[in-house]
Amino acid sequence: MGGKEAGDTMSVLLEVEDLWKSFGDLQVLKGVNMSLKPGEVLVVIGPSGGGKSTFLRCINHLEVPDRGRVVFDGIEVKEGKNINLIRSKIGMVFQQFNLFPHLTVLENLILAPVKVKGMDEVEAKDKAKKLLKRVGLLEKADAYPSQLSGGQQQRVAIARALMMDPKLMLFDEPTSALDPELVAEVLEVMKTLAMDGMTMIVVTHEMGFAKEVADRVCFMDGGVIVEEAPPEVFFTSPRNPRTREFLSKILGV
Amino acid sequence: MPYWLEAVIDSFPYLLSGALITLEITALAILLGLLIGTFVGMARLSKKRWINAPATVYVEFIRGTPLLVQIFIIYFGLPSLGIYIDRFPAGVLALGINSGAYVAEIVRAGIQSVSKGQYEAARSLGLSHWQAMRYVVLPQAFRNILPALGNEFITLTKDSSLVSVIAIEELLRRGTIVISRTFQSFSVYSAVALLYFVMTFSLSRLTRWVEKRLAIP
Numbered sequence: 001m002g003g004k005e006a007g008d009t010m011s012v013l014l015e016v017e018d019l020w021k022s023f024g025d026l027q028v029l030k031g032v033n034m035s036l037k038p039g040e041v042l043v044v045i046g047p048s049g050g051g052k053s054t055f056l057r058c059i060n061h062l063e064v065p066d067r068g069r070v071v072f073d074g075i076e077v078k079e080g081k082n083i084n085l086i087r088s089k090i091g092m093v094f095q096q097f098n099l100f101p102h103l104t105v106l107e108n109l110i111l112a113p114v115k116v117k118g119m120d121e122v123e124a125k126d127k128a129k130k131l132l133k134r135v136g137l138l139e140k141a142d143a144y145p146s147q148l149s150g151g152q153q154q155r156v157a158i159a160r161a162l163m164m165d166p167k168l169m170l171f172d173e174p175t176s177a178l179d180p181e182l183v184a185e186v187l188e189v190m191k192t193l194a195m196d197g198m199t200m201i202v203v204t205h206e207m208g209f210a211k212e213v214a215d216r217v218c219f220m221d222g223g224v225i226v227e228e229a230p231p232e233v234f235f236t237s238p239r240n241p242r243t244r245e246f247l248s249k250i251l252g253v
Numbered sequence: 254m255p256y257w258l259e260a261v262i263d264s265f266p267y268l269l270s271g272a273l274i275t276l277e278i279t280a281l282a283i284l285l286g287l288l289i290g291t292f293v294g295m296a297r298l299s300k301k302r303w304i305n306a307p308a309t310v311y312v313e314f315i316r317g318t319p320l321l322v323q324i325f326i327i328y329f330g331l332p333s334l335g336i337y338i339d340r341f342p343a344g345v346l347a348l349g350i351n352s353g354a355y356v357a358e359i360v361r362a363g364i365q366s367v368s369k370g371q372y373e374a375a376r377s378l379g380l381s382h383w384q385a386m387r388y389v390v391l392p393q394a395f396r397n398i399l400p401a402l403g404n405e406f407i408t409l410t411k412d413s414s415l416v417s418v419i420a421i422e423e424l425l426r427r428g429t430i431v432i433s434r435t436f437q438s439f440s441v442y443s444a445v446a447l448l449y450f451v452m453t454f455s456l457s458r459l460t461r462w463v464e465k466r467l468a469i470p
């Protein structure tokens with residue numbers, strides 16, 4: 001899965017340089033650096049309040065960083081004319097799903113392609129049905145979000161993001177709000193997505209997923225990336241004591 | 254037939270067409286109030302001071318002054334500045350501007366009732382601020398505030414009687430005209446009240462029907 005073209009600047013999809021962000025007096029990000037190649041899957045773990053969500057939200061500028069740069073697909077992400085176009089190429093999946101409750105599943109999917117890209121409605125519906133089939137929810141096309149289980153809602157949210165043909169997908173604890181028995185179906189969809197070559201940043205505490213799917217795992221705490229390594233290394237021989245402590249807590253050893 | 258009843262029956266078609274004018278004024282003022290209120294409500298939530306400050310001043314000023322004075326300013330006051338508006342549009346304008354302030358506060362609360370995640374999900378898909386408001390936030394906000402808007406429209410229907418002071422021949426004005434001819438104040442004013450009640454009651458039924466129809470499953 002991981003790109004082997006290290007050093008080739010053209011093969012970098014996302015470059016994050018020295019990202020800083022504070023809310024009032026609270027310094028949340030303190031210089032985050034990261035780079036991602038096409039097809040790579042990065043899993044981010046770390047304690048609550050460590051800045052993981054803020055980091056993801058800075059990538060598509062839902063949150064405007066105080067300092068630093070985000071370069072996506074060769075273009076700097078910043079406020080301006082093309083910010084909406086850039087955002088549309090970065091799919092985001094939220095912990096709380098955030099489906100639009102007043103729209104049916106199908107309407108949820110076609111809203112952005114039709115309004116942002118000007119896609120023809122019939123064409124958009126065709127595409128939506130294909131994606132719904134892919135996440136196993138074709139029969140729910142005309143249902144409203146409230147009529148779906150949490151797991152189904154999150155799969156719809158993933159399909160909704162995929163409608164825009166994103167080059168990068170950001171997942172912010174996509175299974176944390178789910179009942180335990182619904183977690184697997186969402187992870188399964190994400191795994192398939194990764195195997196199909198999607199570039200992904202996934203904030204999660206599903207260690208099984210990290211071990212199996214991630215190319216790299218990083219530990220984020222106190223607003224910085226404390227440690228980053230391939231999963232084999234990360235889980236067996238973490239170097240940083242803070243990483244070790246967190247892992248032992250979360251893995252219960 | 255007693256004269257008090259005859260006076261009402263004879264003048265009923267005249268009163269009824271006055272009620273239609275009341276409906277017309279109210280409907281136009283509702284539309285104007287909704288338009289103003291939606292934008293001002295959004296402006297009140299803007300982080301930019303030059304947008305939210307004028308909106309706040311407008312809302313506070315309108316809510317802090319009598320509607321009757323506002324009507325006088327528009328109909329009698331503006332001409333001295335060289336701005337002449339016919340009585341009917343002046344009445345609609347005064348009522349609409351007045352209602353806009355109350356609608357703005359309702360809309361503001363409605364927007365705040367929609368979770369921030371909805372707006373963010375829309376923006377993350379590439380929708381602009383306006384598209385996110387138009388297709389995601391406002392449709393949900395309006396569903397949530399429909400009962401409050403219904404109340405505001407009922408208040409506006411009743412308040413529209415105030416424009417009778419600038420001689421618009423709406424329901425109350427026509428009632429007064431009939432009484433000046435027949436001297437049957439009690440029965441005619443009662444008929445006027447009944448007609449207002451029919452309008453406000455229908456309006457309250459209508460909002461409830463719309464509420465049910467638009468309810469999200």
Ligand SMILES: Nc1ncnc2c1ncn2[C@@H]1O[C@H](COP(=O)(O)OP(=O)(O)O)[C@@H](O)[C@H]1O
Pocket residue numbers: 023026028046047048049050051052053054055
């Ligand atoms: N919009 C905001 N306003 C103020 N504080 C915020 C905001 N968003 C996040 N924070 C604070 O920033 C810190 C980091 O939050 P977050 O990025 O959500 O961490 P994580 O996702 O790792 O739990 C937390 O203390 C949180 O309360």
Ligand SMILES: [Mg+2]
Pocket residue numbers: 052053054172173
């Ligand atoms: Mg978080």
